[in-house]
Amino acid sequence: MNKKPQIALSDEERFPTLSNLAFLNELKQASTAPNFNFESGDRLTAQHLLQVQDYAKRIRTQAVFWEENTYPTWLENYLNWCIQEVPFYQDRSPQFEEQATIARKDICQYPWQFVANTALIKDLLVYQTSGTTGPAMDVLFNPIAQACWIPQLESILDRLDIHLSNELDKVAIAMICAQDATLTYASLSTYLQGSGVLKINLNEKDWNLANDRIAYLEHYNPEILTGDPFAFLALYKLQPRLRPKALVSSAMQLSDGLRHTLEAYFKCPVLDIYSMTECRMIAVAEVGKYKAIRPDLYLEIFDPVRDKLLPLGEKGELVVTGGNNPFLPLLRYRTGDFCRLQIEHGIPYLYDLQARKPVPFYTKQGRFINNIDISRALMNLPLVGFELHQKKNHELHLKAWTNEATEITLVKQLQLVFGTEIVIHCTLIPVDKEISYKPVQYSSSFEMRV
């Protein structure tokens, strides 16, 4: 099965309730526009939109999530619903305390087992993760769960008194990428009343002229810029004259140094969001901690090895329950990230969060490589997992768990990213029948250069 994203819809299907697509065409046809290689819409019907608006009301007004040593009020109903409607959970105990944890491998193997019986299959959408933390995985969701990212962001912006304009001829959100290849498109947001949404790659190959990157962004001056720390660093180096209302960094932890640099240059708050594809946003960084932003996501800390709940304040693996995706309802899902949890005035805070750190890689010539490009290159090979380390002399050391992939194939794929001059040492480890999953780990002797 070809699992790659494919262009398959008409604009009417992408934007079922938007009648004016003039701004979309302008974004695509501007003389400085990049060579967009994909199409995307939010696919929100009028009914979907009502549900997103309803979600927005709830998430933007709830001041207390749950108190220490209590469960959120929705948890019992949610658990009963999971047992009744979600095949994966159907034989579970109705006691929340007795729930076993689940992990990424459970979803990888049987994603359809997590689809609630009440979920409308015609709404099913698939996103394949690029595998920056583990093997590529199909995550199922619907247009509502996807669009709810915006109210989640609004709930953070509200506290900073920042508001999106919701105007037809403005770009509300631009996702900035800096990588060898990625899907790019111009789109609109139905929830934001037709405002523009962009996904662009700063790689020169995507543009007619290198200067168009700045000209295009400056012309549309997006209200919110999103991206990973590498992308923001690449954007900063271009020194565009942009006045965004906020920068939203995610996918990897943002260093304080880069955050200060970006805040000083763009003169706006830079939000470091902790999120994951399986449930979208979880928390936003504050000084020395991360503040949970989702009242619909119950957080716990578990022993990393045994199924044992740890007391508040103890460090362990973050486990999440809840969310708003009927195609992937989570019940004690292990995030693979580690932290301590404290409840302060009814809001959970994550301390000492060890999530994904930005790991820089370089070609022999010193060109920066985003590890997303490495994941993309290796994701289609039959690997159970891999570890890649780069030494100061640029040599790559790859350890891969596989029974099928050969050293030649692996080296070839990495050379597509790093060029043929790079020296690659491969260690192939046969996979025991028991092992179906190994995390992906990147490490580098280089440090991120701001």
Added chain:
Amino acid sequence: MKVYDLIDHLKKCPPDFLQNSVGQGRGKLATQALIADIFRKVTGNYTTLAGEIPSTQDITKLSKKKEHLLAIHLACWLISYKGFEGRNISIRQLKHYFYKELATVSEYVRANKWLEEEDRVEEFVRLALQSTSIIPDGETAAEAADRFAALSTIKRHGVLVKSKSAYDRMMKIRKQMAEKKAREAANPYSRE
């Protein structure tokens, strides 16, 4: 009564009971007379059952559902076992067993299987015991119920229907996952 004695008795059912015949003509099994005899014998009431015995028209109607009719014949043979006498079995229980319970299972099991397949023989015996509220010797009520549930065609059918619908749903999801339209996905707004 022991279940195995009843199984043994059922297996000895004469082949005539599997004849699809109605009425009392020569060489035909007299369904109406069989039912009447069993009702009278089991309830011990030989005088006041006139209104409870099925009429010729009832039997003609019943004969249109061959497997059910034959299952009633087999039930008559089974219940003729001496252990059912004097058990205080009501006419209501018998009618429910003959016309409802046997009608339901006959939708899924051909009559000859009640004599040929080991599990079905035991299921037929246990259905009769359950319908007449008799707990077999050497078992508790819970054990008898468990054993019957394990053999029950109706329960098994329910599980199959449930797993078939789960299978159909899984195939629909997998089909939709492969659709290009699902793979165009919808706007992501940030890196995860």
